[in-house]
Structure formats: structure tokens, C-alpha cells
Amino acid sequence: MSDEIVQIETPFQFNEENKREFDELIGRYPVKEAAMLPTLHLAQRQEGYITPAVMKYVAELLELSVMKVKDVVTFYPMFFEEPVGKYVIRICHTLPCALRDCKVVLEHLKAKLGTDVASETNLAKGTTDDGKFTLMKVECLASCDVAPVIMVNDDLYKNLTPEKVDELLEQLPN
Amino acid sequence: MVQERRILYEHLDVPNINTFDVFRQHEGYTRFEKTIAEYQPEDIAKMVMDSGLKGRGGAGFSTGLKWSFVPRDIEPRYLCCNADESEPGTFSNRYVLEKNPHLLIEGILICCYAMGIETTYVYIRGEFTLGKKMLDAAIKEAYEQGYLGENVRDTGLNINIYTHPGAGAYICGEETGLIESLEGKRGQPRNKPPFPAVEGVFMKPTVVQNVETLCNLPFIVGNGVDWYTKMGPTYADMRNDPPTPDPNTGTKLYCISGDVNEPGVYELDLGLTCSELIEVAGGLRGEEVKAVIPGGSSAPILTHYELDTRLDFTSLTLAKSMLGSGGIIVMNETRNIVDCLLNIMKFYAHESCGQCTPCRWGTPWVRDIVQRIADGEGRQTTITRPKFGITESGRWGDTGETEEVYEDLDLLENVANNIANVDTMTWNTICVFGIAVSWPAVSYLRKFRPEFEAAIREGKLVTLPVAEATVPPEENYAYQQRIIPKEFADL
Ligand SMILES: Cc1cc2nc3c(=O)[nH]c(=O)nc-3n(C[C@H](O)[C@H](O)[C@H](O)COP(=O)(O)O)c2cc1C
Ligand code: SF4
Ligand code: FES
Numbered sequence: 001m002s003d004e005i006v007q008i009e010t011p012f013q014f015n016e017e018n019k020r021e022f023d024e025l026i027g028r029y030p031v032k033e034a035a036m037l038p039t040l041h042l043a044q045r046q047e048g049y050i051t052p053a054v055m056k057y058v059a060e061l062l063e064l065s066v067m068k069v070k071d072v073v074t075f076y077p078m079f080f081e082e083p084v085g086k087y088v089i090r091i092c093h094t095l096p097c098a099l100r101d102c103k104v105v106l107e108h109l110k111a112k113l114g115t116d117v118a119s120e121t122n123l124a125k126g127t128t129d130d131g132k133f134t135l136m137k138v139e140c141l142a143s144c145d146v147a148p149v150i151m152v153n154d155d156l157y158k159n160l161t162p163e164k165v166d167e168l169l170e171q172l173p174n
Numbered sequence: 175m176v177q178e179r180r181i182l183y184e185h186l187d188v189p190n191i192n193t194f195d196v197f198r199q200h201e202g203y204t205r206f207e208k209t210i211a212e213y214q215p216e217d218i219a220k221m222v223m224d225s226g227l228k229g230r231g232g233a234g235f236s237t238g239l240k241w242s243f244v245p246r247d248i249e250p251r252y253l254c255c256n257a258d259e260s261e262p263g264t265f266s267n268r269y270v271l272e273k274n275p276h277l278l279i280e281g282i283l284i285c286c287y288a289m290g291i292e293t294t295y296v297y298i299r300g301e302f303t304l305g306k307k308m309l310d311a312a313i314k315e316a317y318e319q320g321y322l323g324e325n326v327r328d329t330g331l332n333i334n335i336y337t338h339p340g341a342g343a344y345i346c347g348e349e350t351g352l353i354e355s356l357e358g359k360r361g362q363p364r365n366k367p368p369f370p371a372v373e374g375v376f377m378k379p380t381v382v383q384n385v386e387t388l389c390n391l392p393f394i395v396g397n398g399v400d401w402y403t404k405m406g407p408t409y410a411d412m413r414n415d416p417p418t419p420d421p422n423t424g425t426k427l428y429c430i431s432g433d434v435n436e437p438g439v440y441e442l443d444l445g446l447t448c449s450e451l452i453e454v455a456g457g458l459r460g461e462e463v464k465a466v467i468p469g470g471s472s473a474p475i476l477t478h479y480e481l482d483t484r485l486d487f488t489s490l491t492l493a494k495s496m497l498g499s500g501g502i503i504v505m506n507e508t509r510n511i512v513d514c515l516l517n518i519m520k521f522y523a524h525e526s527c528g529q530c531t532p533c534r535w536g537t538p539w540v541r542d543i544v545q546r547i548a549d550g551e552g553r554q555t556t557i558t559r560p561k562f563g564i565t566e567s568g569r570w571g572d573t574g575e576t577e578e579v580y581e582d583l584d585l586l587e588n589v590a591n592n593i594a595n596v597d598t599m600t601w602n603t604i605c606v607f608g609i610a611v612s613w614p615a616v617s618y619l620r621k622f623r624p625e626f627e628a629a630i631r632e633g634k635l636v637t638l639p640v641a642e643a644t645v646p647p648e649e650n651y652a653y654q655q656r657i658i659p660k661e662f663a664d665l
Contacts, residue, residue, distance in 0.1 A: 071360060096432055099433060144262070
């Protein structure tokens with residue numbers, strides 16, 4: 001993908017607050033490129049996912065080619081290239097959680113939300129029709145002592161059971 | 175029963191220990207003050223060397239030795255704190271970041287002073303939003319109090335700490351993957367040498383150190399080397415003449431999960447046995463221990479024959495396993511080892527960075543073979559191959575006999591051993607992720623072969639009773655005793 005092929009519908013720009021945060025960030029590194037991950041995190045927080053416009057903007061900020069940015073975005077599972085739900089539910093399914101019945105929680109979530117599990121190349125598959133939730137499996141979240149665990153956006157929920165999942169989903173604001 | 179000895183975790187549950195004032199009331203930063211008041215940088219480096227501290231992140235490499243490789247004449251030098259904690263079964267760094275971040279800052283300060291480092295990046299895995307928030311807040315306080323920034327405590331030193339978020343890739347825990355990722359690239363490990371100590375981040379000398387390793391520094395300086403080396407066993411390395419001390423000193427934040435009644439982090443002197451640790455963690459949940467993974471999912475598995483193995487760097491290496499990150503995963507008699515291996519292989523197949531062919535192709539291949547066996551579709555054809563065992567000389571080797579094995583089991587072992595050979599400890603890959611794949615694959619297969627065979631024979635997963643599922647130590651070289659003469663003796 002060269003810079004010309006990218007179809008940009010609406011350009012992206014940091015809002016005031018993120019711009020300020022970016023300006024602080026960039027001073028931390030001897031080369032601009034090193035600010036890549038934190039910058040992409042900021043952009044994703046603002047835009048919801050990494051659009052071609054975001055990549056172009058980040059490339060300009062860091063004085064890199066769009067290709068370089070795209071290269072990084074595709075490598076890391078936490079960056080989304082498609083829209084996701086308002087709440088991203090990450091369920092851990094690695095061994096210690098599996099030993100504590102994360103499967104039961106996963107099946108319950110699938111039934112309750114009426115959706116499948118997203119894959120890295122198909123996020124829509126795990127997103128509810130109303131766009132409220134995206135369900136995805138992730139690897140060990142470093143909380144195996146309180147397994148099974150899920151993360152809803154930035155927050156971790158521990159020792160889950162189907163009942164606790166119900167409670168949790170109910171108290172999430174619309 | 176073995177008692178917990180809380181040092182790093184001593185004040186973890188003190189309310190508001192994450193704030194500067196409360197941390198200060200609990201001897202906070204006094205060790206750093208002692209450092210700058212009483213010692214020259216070389217003294218600190220010597221203390222760390224003498225303490226025998228080994229890295230807690232995975233490789234278990236001597237911290238003092240690592241520091242000694244850093245060229246002092248190249249400026250600037252960097253410290254990267256590895257807070258990527260993503261080895262399955264490991265969760266001790268998280269609590270430090272979330273509850274006691276000032277302790278980490280104090281450790282970093284001592285390291286920076288010893289190494290003449292001005293800039294530290296703390297690479298925190300992207301999912302640790304709370305941990306990053308707490309550490310950021312603590313760093314801000316430390317700047318305000320004059321422990322960070324320009325001319326720290328009138329020493330003339332400038333020390334800065336920045337947090338850097340990861341984005342969900344396990345391989346960024348590998349030190350050169352971390353460095354690449356920090357530089358804003360894909361987290362693909364570099365060929366070594368040169369090692370990071372010589373050419374690391376931004377091509378400058380870089381010390382990469384785990385959170386727990388750095389948190390040990392304040393206590394080594396504060397309480398002295400003698401105090402520190404009294405904790406944990408020191409063996410004599412008989413390979414050297416005269417034998418040299420092989421320290422396994424200090425405490426370890428053992429993370430225990432899986433089938434125990436009280437999973438959690440327990441801080442204990444290095445060197446207690448597997449059964450003792452299970453006891454400390456509230457005992458086994460279930461009837462019988464089937465298997466224990468001693469050092470995160472990358473470590474070769476231990477069977478019920480090996481529960482008296484001491485959980486320290488040397489003992490586990492001799493048991494052909496490793497302490498790794500100290501993540502202990504316990505499995506009881508109801509667990510199926512094929513199923514467990516499948517789970518782990520899915521993890522590795524997902525996390526391979528894709529840079530080298532044996533790993534990129536081999537890892538999914540191993541996963542597919544295990545998947546096939548777990549689905550009851552393992553290939554039933556058998557092949558004849560030379561049988562290895564104890565030979566007349568009493569050593570491990572070709573017995574001259576042959577054995578029949580299922581094709582898929584031979585294939586599994588072969589593919590795994592061609593990513594990295596676990597017998598010769600050589601790898602055909604850029605980083606040791608390759609070993610992390612073949613170690614579990616080969617050790618599970620060799621030690622629990624009857625369960626793999628049953629799955630192929632019966633066409634479905636069969637969970638055998640523990641005694642039947644496990645190959646006894648006399649019959650397989652996946653265990654320790656047969657090939658390694660006693661190289662280490664208790665000092
Ligand atoms: C595949 C792989 C993953 C690793 N993941 C981590 C990790 O999550 N955290 C960590 O501290 N070290 C990890 N390591 C070990 C690091 O490469 C490195 O040895 C360590 O950070 C050095 O610090 P230490 O000497 O203080 O342990 C990993 C190594 C490999 C090969
Ligand atoms: S061994 Fe695997 S993870 Fe390591 S560099 Fe090669 S492909 Fe990447
Ligand atoms: S395996 Fe789920 S948090 Fe570690």
C-alpha cells in the first residue's frame with residue numbers, strides 16, 4: 001500500500017487534549033518513530049479504531065511512510081482496523097483460565113450477547129448488531145490467580161461465573 | 175510448613191502504599207538515599223554481583239554479570255524495565271505496578287545510579303491500564319519530590335522514567351522484541367549477538383530487567399549482601415575446578431494457579447519443593463497431582479514423580495525444566511494432558527512473530543497435529559524407529575532395539591525438535607521462543623505418552639488415571655537422572 005492508494009474520506013486529527021498529550025510524548029524519545037505505539041493508542045481512543053485516515057495522520061506526525069504505520073498496526077492485536085462495539089469484551093482462554101472453566105463463561109457470553117467470537121481479521125463476526133459489544137478471545141491476562149477473567153474495555157473482572165456475568169452486563173450503562 | 179517471607183510484597187497491602195507519603199513511612203526511598211550517600215556506582219554493581227541475584231523475568235541470567243557487559247564509555251545508556259508480563263501463569267508484576275509502584279521506581283533509581291543511566295523506559299503490556307495509571311501517578315509524585323528529573327537529590331544526576339504501553343503481543347516480552355517494539359516497530363526479536371547490553375534500544379547499550387528483579391535492588395542495598403545471600407540455597411558447581419558457588423539467593427514471587435485451593439502470589443525463599451508450594455497454596459484441589467508446570471507455560475512439565483523437585487534455578491535446570499517466570503500451574507487427576515498441550519500450542523501458534531520459518535510454520539503444524547489427536551483423528555499408522563534408553567554403559571543412548579510408535583507422535587516430536595532441539599538445546603530460530611514451543615510439546619509427549627497413545631487408539635480424548643498416564647523416570651530421558659551426572663552438590 002503506497003501513500004497514494006489510501007482512500008481518505010474524512011481526514012483525522014487529534015483533538016486538543018490528545019494533541020497536548022502527543023506533544024509531551026514525543027519529547028520522551030530520541031527518534032520520533034519510537035512514539036508509535038503510544039500515539040496509535042491515543043488515536044484509537046479518540047476514533048474507536050485505526051482508519052486509513054488515522055494511519056496517514058500518524059505517519060505525518062512521526063515523519064514516516066503510511067506503510068510503516070500500517071506495518072505496525074497489523075502486527076499488534078490491540079489495534080483494530082475495523083469498528084468495534086462500545087464495549088470490547090476480552091475473555092482469556094489460556095491454560096490457567098481453561099482449568100477454571102472459562103469455557104462456561106465464554107459460552108454464556110456468546111448466548112447472552114447472541115454473537116460469535118471475533119477473529120483478528122473479522123471483528124464484525126464478534127460484534128452485536130446494535131454495535132454495543134464486541135466479544136473476543138485473548139491470551140493470558142496475567143490474572144490467573146483470579147481466573148476466569150474478562151476485561152471490559154479497560155477494566156478487569158475476576159472469578160467469573162455466568163451469574164456474575166449477568167450482573168456485570170446489566171450494570172453497564174447503555 | 176514453609177513460611178512465607180514477604181520482602182518485596184511486605185507492604186503490598188498497606189492502604190495507600192501507592193502514594194509517596196505512605197511509601198515514605200515504610201522506609202520508602204531510604205535505600206536509594208543510602209545508595210547515593212554511602213556508595214559509589216561501582217560498589218552497587220559489586221553488591222549486586224555478590225548478592226547472586228538472578229533475573230526473574232525468564233532467563234534467570236545473573237544480573238551483576240549482565241551489568242558488567244555494559245560498556246561504560248558509550249553514552250547514552252538506557253534501562254528498559256520489562257513489565258510486559260505475558261507468560262501464561264505469571265501475575266506477580268501486575269501487583270507491584272498496581273499496588274506498590276514506588277518500590278519499582280526506587281529499584282530503577284538504584285540501577286540508574288549504578289550504571290550511570292539517565293533514561294528508563296518501562297514497557298508495560300497494553301492490557302495493564304490500571305498498572306500504567308498507578309505507575310504514571312507515582313512517577314509524577316517522584317518528580318515533584320525531587321527523586322526524578324534534573325539533579326536528583328543534589329547528586330548532579332538527571333534521571334527520567336517514562337512508561338511505554340505495549341499492544342497485546344507476547345513476543346514483546348522477549349528483550350530484543352521489546353526493544354524493537356519500543357522503537358516503534360513490529361516486535362520482532364533481533365539476532366544476537368550483539369546483545370542489548372552492548373547494542374540495545376536506539377543502538378545504545380541497554381540494560382533490560384524485569385520488574386521483580388529491579389524490586390530486589392532496594393533490599394540488597396538496604397539490608398546488605400550477607401542478609402540477602404542467607405535466603406535460598408547456594409550450590410557448588412562441580413563442573414569448575416575448584417567448584418564455584420552457584421547462588422539461588424533471595425526470595426521469589428511464586429505465582430501459583432490452576433488446581434490449588436488458594437491460587438495467588440506467594441513470596442518464599444527460593445528452593446522449596448513443588449509439594450511444599452502446593453501445600454502453601456492451600457493444598458491441591460482434587461485427589462492427586464497429575465502434573466505441574468514450574469515456570470510459565472514455556473517450561474517443560476513435571477510429573478507426580480518429580481514433586482520433590484526444588485523450585486530454584488539450578489534444581490529445575492537439572493530436572494530438565496526451568497524456573498522461568500515462576501508461574502506454577504498445577505493440574506489434578508481429572509485433566510487431560512493432550513487437551514492441555516493443545517491449549518498451550520494454540521497460544522504459541524497465535525503468538526509466533528512470524529520472522530523465522532521453523533517457528534512460523536512449525537508452531538501451527540505442531541498445533542494442528544495435537545488438534546488432530548485431540549479430535550480423535552490422530553493417524554493410526556505406526557512406524558518403526560530405533561529405541562533409545564539406558565544402554566549397557568549406564569548412559570542414555572541407542573539401545574540397538576527398535577520400537578513401534580504412532581506416526582503422528584513421531585511426527586509431533588520431530589517437528590517440535592526441528593524448531594528447537596530440546597536434547598541438544600540448539601535452536602533453528604532467531605529467538606528462544608522456538609525452545610518455548612518445543613519444550614512443552616516434547617516433554618508432555620514423552621512424559622505422558624500413554625495418554626497421547628490412548629487418544630489415537632480410541633479415536634477420542636481419554637483421561638487415564640495418573641499412574642497409568644505417566645511414563646516412569648527410568649523409562650524416559652525427558653527426566654533428569656539418567657543422563658546428567660551430579661554436576662551440582664549442596665554447598
Ligand atoms: C518468548 C519470550 C517471552 C518473554 N516474556 C517476558 C516477559 O513477559 N516478562 C519478562 O520480564 N521477561 C520476559 N522474557 C525474558 C526476557 O527476554 C529477558 O530475559 C528479561 O526481561 C531479562 O530481565 P531479567 O534478567 O531481569 O529477568 C521473555 C523471553 C522470551 C524468549
Ligand atoms: S523464533 Fe518465532 S517468535 Fe522468535 S523471532 Fe523467530 S518467528 Fe519470531
Ligand atoms: S490464563 Fe487467564 S489470566 Fe492467565
